[in-house]
Amino acid sequence: MFTPHTEEDKKVMLQKIGAADVRELLQQIPHDLLYPQLHLPEALTEQALTRHLKELAAKNKPLLNFIGAGCEEHFIPAAVNALSGRGEFLTAYTPYQAEASQGTLQTIYEFQSCICSLFDMDVCSASHYDGATAMAEAAAACLRVNSRTKILYSAGLHPHYKEVLKTYLKYVPGLKLEEVPLCNGTVDMAALQKKLTPEVSCFVVAGPNFLGQLEPLEDISASVHQAGALLVAVAKPLALPLLHTPGQYGADFAVAEGQPLGNAMSFGGPGLGIFTCKKELVRQVPGRIVGMAKDKNGKRSFVLTLQAREQHIRRERAASNICSNQALCALNAVIYMTLLGPEGLREVAELNLEKAHRLAELLQADGHKLKFDGYFFNEFVLELNVPAKQVIKKLAKKGISAGYDLGEVNKELKNCLLVCVTETKTEADLHAYVQAMRGF
């Protein structure tokens, strides 16, 4: 229960501080910033507000969605929200008296176990804000492990992830960040080899990458480790049942955006940061880890473990001072994974793979061109004769959200459209897309 300060509390505190009132306490803040004129309309009644919001909602025109680019539309079974929406889960925020919340801790423990099994990794944290922050935390962890002074990252990382990486590491003294270019849509191996000098702490690579292409992660892993550096892999959880897992190709840290696992797109957030690593790196994991223990009666119990690396104990020497966990999103993910099970997840992965390839084939048969000839999972790049922006606009009028305009991140790719096809699309949807694309 939230108990606000009473007027009496405030009076006592102000008296102690020596301020007459709150205004005097805050007098250092310029007045126009402190009490700005907000020019808000008159408050509405609940009835009037409900009607107003319904009118606004009616303006939305749901489009058949083919945009991925980091946030994907997947089917969410009704049981996911029915369970995670229960008051016991939904109203409890981060468990400050953690061990008193055995149910919450157990769901986090199960989440960690499911992810470890999906990624083939030893350790998984309780979760992070989103995939980008989990990746930046992994890169920072590499610096703590080997004290080297350069981080390499693939040009194929999501552009937002690159920004987050740069922001996180901007003020690390003496650290250099360097981009490894792509060649035909995947990491340029010759360039990577050349850049893997002894000062390189780690290489951060996404597979599949932002352009949907699968990367030669075995070869990349071998090269990186030969140079004595660490590998941070950004994986796509729903692709893992079909691909080699981070554990199989030997990633030291594997991170991911967990939104596709049972979480809605919700205009781009909240995300779910998945963070995993090899066992020997467990003390570098930022944030929480839930462990299984026994209580004094010998009964199974769950605890927050390895806390000595956390900020409430180590203060400024903590592994990270900017991490939380996304308990509710992680809960959705663990319910989703448990409902589907290993076979179900594999079937979803196969549907994504098949449908994306089916659309690519239909489009090619209709005279369209793919930008790259490499392997892909559920996203591919279409190269058009006109700017992608135009196509997106025209298809929107036909009720289709055509994809992501790659010109947004790279002018050279302005005629390129990043198309994502998930299990949510039917054969009829794919034909509707091809039909709408005629004439471009």
Next chain:
Amino acid sequence: MHTAENSKYVKTHEWAYLEDGIVTVGISEYAQQEIGDIVFVDLPKIGTQVTAGKNCCVIESVKSASEIYAPVSGEVVEVNEAVNADPALVNRAAHGDGWLFKIKIANPAEYDSLMDLNTYKNTLDK
């Protein structure tokens, strides 16, 4: 061999024992009692240059993480691998087999300025 009696001390509760230009470092019996059940020791890397009074190692117990400060300046030349495998060794034998690391001392005069056991014990009474 180092014992509580023949070692020197700093006020941050590390002991130091000089032999042939090499200073062995550990934590005092008092410190191990205060820290409690030790579960992990993050030892410094061999080759690290350490400075007297600066932290160079972390001891984690079930309830806390404690910084360990170098009693003298120099280069870390050896760490106690036995402590990696069995961190509770520091609890059981703080002055013996539970030593932490060895420093090749840069300036031997620095060692002479450290406290003897009695002087250190007197600081604990205050």
